[in-house]
Amino acid sequence: MDINTATVAATLIVGFLSPIIVQVSKQYVPSGWTALYSTAVSLLLSVIAVGATGGFIHTSWGVALLATVGVAQTVYAAINAALNGKTTEDVAK
Secondary structure, rough: OOHHHHHHHHHHHHHHHHHHHHHHHHHOOHHHHHHHHHHHHHHHHHHHHHHOOOHHOOOHHHHHHHHHHHHHHHHHHHHHHHHHOHHHHHHHH
């Protein structure tokens, strides 16, 4: 595998930052679309992270994208379960 260190670091950051962005902004998304929205946000941020670090020149950029989306979705599911599907504002009230 030939993924550089910057790509690994950027995708790890995105993997843990993406669920936080989704959790804060999901109050603006219709309730039936939150899973698709979460996946789209993590995929978009992953593409940006891999592209910004020059990761697309390597042959294994797909692995980095899939790993990032997988981590982001796992973290989002854990956060969502902990908050019982509510937004962070609802929990604070």
